[in-house]
């Protein structure tokens with residue numbers, strides 16, 4: 036009886052695993068902020084339709100995405116951290132870097148805006164006001180693209196967050212988790228616009244500052260170097276790149292809206 | 305297969321944490337029939353039987369069979385003072401030794417149900433062995449021991465938990481086994497039973513063989529005052 | 542409180558409408574965990590029986606280590622499996638990272654010590670009971686193990702269920718080695734983590750309720766199967 040019970044699922048499993056998909060499959064590492072935007076839910080079905088290609092997304096931080104590409108555990112990456120991307124190509128881990136689209140970062144904070152950043156002159160000024168007021172601020176603290184952007188902004192504002200007091204909270208988590216923390220603490224936070232719009236637990240938080248060109252966030256696509264990793268599916272990576280830079284992708288990306296707001300601007304050359 | 309007997313025991317003893325439980329024992333067992341081991345509580349009967357069977361570690365001395373030890377172990381069985389019940393049905397308990405020897409399942413079950421009937425357990429073949437009464441457990445253990453047709457059977461107070469009638473039934477099965485050539489070594493506190501079954505008696509006291517003799521001689525003319533006192537039911541020091 | 546309530550109602554609707562994604566994710570959770578359970582049991586139970594019947598020098602140390610490994614942090618297991626299966630790791634050529642197989646491997650490593658420890662406890666007790674008889678019958682080591690495993694099968698079922706509980710609710714390791722890929726390696730626990738990250742507490746909670754219901758259902762099913770056994774009286 037028990038033997039029968041143990042063996043049945045085993046057969047079920049074997050039967051399942053033999054049901055392999057007929058189509059092509061490739062792995063693409065993307066950042067949490069891209070995935071949280073929901074754009075992938077629009078693009079992936081279309082890619083499947085057009086190319087008969089199943090793109091499996093690994094949703095990780097920028098640092099881990101680069102690492103996955105470096106080790107050959109994915110076939111391509113889609114990230115937004117220009118310096119790191121250029122180093123990735125220069126070190127030979129990727130064949131090249133192709134810009135696809137951009138979106139922007141926004142500063143979120145308590146609705147009553149205790150630091151008064153809504154009237155700030157630029158992004159640096161907004162952060163400087165938070166620091167002066169010592170209003171609570173939540174940082175991703177996970178070395179992601181968003182975190183790197185935030186560090187650069189603090190530097191421009193002339194504030195050293197490492198020396199900051201208890202008002203500065205590095206949570207070491209993804210965008211969603213960090214937003215959850217900010218919502219719980221009613222704190223300021225730097226987020227990409229898409230993650231913010233799709234976030235379901237806003238609480239008293241509101242979008243307080245945006246629009247400075249320095250807040251633009253460029254996404255680029257980097258296929259993994261097949262010379263380094265012969266198993267990498269570089270033909271599929273090329274096919275996907277062609278699709279992502281096509282007219283069709285341009286239309287889908289530019290028309291993608293959350294709550295009536297456009298999120299991304301297609302800018303592939 | 306060569307004969308196991310005579311069995312020669314010289315200076316055999318068993319210890320536990322440096323303390324001697326039994327021994328040193330010198331004894332020779334041969335021929336057929338039934339050897340009955342008697343003695344007061346704690347005199348070492350159980351330990352002595354286990355020592356001969358190889359279930360207690362020999363700390364010194366020698367136990368020598370007339371055949372290789374492997375063969376001797378193969379042809380023995382043991383019925384414990386408190387029988388061990390496998391968590392299986394009565395039938396499967398009795399069939400177990402045969403199954404372990406590679407007998408086909410159907411054949412083993414057939415033999416087991418015959419033996420169950422012989423010891424009076426025929427009506428409860430599919431009952432869980434663990435729920436049997438004390439006496440039923442004793443009977444099961446006996447059937448399970450005899451089913452493999454051992455040449456030597458150890459029985460440690462096999463009838464302690466049985467009523468008079470069941471005791472007679474068991475004794476008759478034991479006599480049959482003895483008649484068909486199985487050598488019996490059993491311990492008992494029942495002197496009536498000892499007289500009925502014994503062809504030879506070993507009287508243990510304080511872990512040593514105090515007196516060993518043919519049954520008639522022992523019961524009619526015990527040599528030592530302790531044996532005399534024990535047979536009279538007096539306290540033995 | 543509001544989230545809890547809307548989580549419950551959402552879970553209810555997801556289940557009654559047999560939501561396609563929910564069914565897919567649940568089925569994958571079940572499939573991966575049951576495969577891991579079967580394979581882990583096949584390793585852990587004979588190991589437990591061996592440790593019960595066999596005395597050897599390092600036995601006590603081995604059992605102590607095994608008990609300690611019950612508390613193995615899943616994240617560490619995940620990391621180690623990740624590094625081993627990564628393309629630049631020793632087993633990279635197999636291409637198993639971010640597949641259900643990798644998740645099964647991680648779960649096996651997590652639950653083998655648990656199943657083996659629990660199984661060993663009951664087998665050891667049974668062995669104390671059986672010791673004299675089996676020694677006296679002169680059976681082989683292998684026969685002893687088989688006898689113990691068979692006669693303790695109900696206790697072993699409990700051990701397996703404990704393993705199942707730990708595996709089905711595990712998230713740290715399978716998130717790392719599976720990658721939480723939609724339609725490939727996303728299971729109930731990783732989906733819950735994902736939805737929590739998006740702030741969708743109600744959906745996350747409803748998935749949580751489904752997970753609990755699934756675990757309870759499997760437990761009941763296995764107990765029921767155990768009870769319908771012919772000899773199932775002890």
Ligand SMILES: Nc1ncnc2c1ncn2[C@@H]1O[C@H](COP(=O)(O)OP(=O)(O)OP(=O)(O)O)[C@@H](O)[C@H]1O
Pocket residue numbers: 320325343344345346347348349350351352385
């Ligand atoms: N494992 C053990 N550890 C310590 N002492 C033991 C052990 N086994 C037996 N003994 C001791 O050895 C002595 C002999 O025990 P044994 O069981 O052989 O007596 P017995 O003659 O069978 O008694 P009874 O008639 O009560 O069954 C007793 O004093 C007992 O306490």
Ligand SMILES: [Mg+2]
Pocket residue numbers: 349350351385460
């Ligand atoms: Mg005794």
